[in-house]
Amino acid sequence: MIKIGLVSVSDRAFNGVYEDEGIPSLITWLTKTLKTPFETLPRIIPDEQPLIEQTLCDLVDKLHCDLILTTGGTGPALRDVTPDATIAIADRILPGFGEQMRQISLHFVPTAILSRQIGAVRNKCLILNLPGRPKSIQETLEGVKDNAGNVIVNGIFASVPYCIELLEGPYIETYEHVVKAFRPHKPVK
Incomplete structure (x- = not known):
């Protein structure tokens, strides 16, 4: 069993101005991707650095x-402080x-250079700052594929199971038609 925290950082979603789309799309994506049983711990919070850190x-x-x-919360806007909180x-x-x-x-977009998304480790946990839109989340996790479904650019999730294994976390298996987990050696079970 893998325990996955899902954190949507959005003033408007937190205040009920609109319904959060990030967490539901992540749960849907994880369900179609992970063979390994998982538990999600969702949180919707405002763009406040101390609260994100906590x-x-x-x-x-x-x-x-x-x-x-x-x-x-990963762009250059003044309220976008998710990476800052993660680094802290x-x-x-x-x-x-x-x-x-x-x-x-x-x-997909030339403004991707404005993104401040990062990956980090705290204790034995991998933390990844993803974009906010469901389509962008899926592209980031799965990568870029051609019309035949062949991977052109690997998504980041291909490296996640091995990273978590290196952090002494659980062994994670994926459905390879979505994301093929990369491991440079045969795993020790």
């Missing part, structure tokens, strides 16, 4: 999540995740 710390330190996926509570940054997320998004 939420991330609670999900890692008290609830022992193996993976946290955040949506929203992280033990280490994994810059390759942010680089790959921007590379994927550049296939």
Whole structure:
């Protein structure tokens, strides 16, 4: 069983101005992707750095999540502080995740260079700052495919199971028609 924190960072969703789409799309995506049983711990919070930091710390330190996926708050706007909060509570940054997320998004929009998405580790938990829109979330996780379904650019989730394994977390299996988990060696079960 993998424990996954899902954090939607949005003033408007938190205040009920509109219904959050990030968490439902993540749950749908995880359900079609993961063979491994999982539990989700969803949170919808405003764009307030101290609250984001506290939420991330609670999900890692008290609830022992193996993976946290955040949506929203990764742009250059003054209220976009999700990466700042993630960096503030992280033990280490994994810059390759942010680089790959921007590379994927550049296939779709030129403004992807404005994104500040990152990947980080706190204790034994991987934290990934994803975009806020459901279509962008799916593209980021799965990558870019041609019309025949062949992968042109790998999505970031191909690396997530191995990363969590390296962090001494649970062994994660995926449905390969969605995302093929990459492991450089045979896993030790």
